[in-house]
Amino acid sequence: MNRKYQLILIITIGFMLSVLLYFKLNKKNDYVLFMGDSLLINDIYINDLNNELQFEKYKTKKDYLIENITTSELNHLIINNATLVNKPIQADIHNAKYIILSIGYDEITKGSNVRIYLYNLENIIKTIKRINKGNIYLVGMPNKYHDINYWLRNIATKYKVGFLTVD
Numbered sequence: 001m002n003r004k005y006q007l008i009l010i011i012t013i014g015f016m017l018s019v020l021l022y023f024k025l026n027k028k029n030d031y032v033l034f035m036g037d038s039l040l041i042n043d044i045y046i047n048d049l050n051n052e053l054q055f056e057k058y059k060t061k062k063d064y065l066i067e068n069i070t071t072s073e074l075n076h077l078i079i080n081n082a083t084l085v086n087k088p089i090q091a092d093i094h095n096a097k098y099i100i101l102s103i104g105y106d107e108i109t110k111g112s113n114v115r116i117y118l119y120n121l122e123n124i125i126k127t128i129k130r131i132n133k134g135n136i137y138l139v140g141m142p143n144k145y146h147d148i149n150y151w152l153r154n155i156a157t158k159y160k161v162g163f164l165t166v167d
Contacts, residue, residue, distance in 0.1 A: 033096035035064040035128075036074065036103030036139075064089065070107050071120030078127050093131045100164075101125070102139035108148065118151050125159045137162035 064084065066074075081088045093099065101124065104117055121138075128136060138156045140149045140163060149165070156163035 031096060032098040032100060033064065033092055034100045034102065035093075036101055037065065037067060037069050037106050064092070065102075068106055069103065070112070071103055071117055071124060074103055075120050075124045075127070078124060090131050093128055096132060096134070098135045098137065099128060099132060100137050100139060101128070101161075104148075105141060108141065108145065114148060114151075118148075118155065121152070122155050122159075125155060125161060129159055129161070135162070137164050139164045140166055142166050 076082075077084070078089055078093070081090045083089070085092075103124075104121065107117055108114065125136070125138065138152060138161050140152050143149075143166070153163050
């Protein structure tokens with residue numbers, strides 16, 4: 001073969017290997033990351049989410065469901081990139097295929113200031129969106145908190161994240 005064609009072949013193969021390696025290393029992991037308090041996430045609700053979002057084929061990761069955590073505390077953990085499960089939280093956020101954010105029910109029922117809750121929640125979503133622009137869903141409150149759900153839906157729309165209602 002002509003030396004010129006050999007050089008073109010080597011460059012082409014090198015380019016193809018580089019592209020293949022890039023996509024292999026930058027592939028998102030196939031898991032769903034649940035974040036927030038654990039009060040509105042139970043097995044029945046997870047099954048409903050599976051039916052709606054069809055993520056049953058992904059390994060589910062529930063490591064960041066912390067009972068009684070407030071929006072302020074979760075925001076602090078994310079911003080400071082806390083290590084909770086042998087891995088910095090931002091790495092798990094970055095690699096998640098889906099992120100389900102369910103937080104605030106306990107906080108609101110204990111009489112916390114709704115404006116502060118909404119402000120902190122908005123900051124959490126902004127931070128998560130900077131890390132992972134993918135499939136993010138905000139879980140609303142039970143129907144009796146329809147006034148809060150109105151604001152939650154507005155925040156979800158503003159940041160282009162999905163909004164899931166709780167029946």
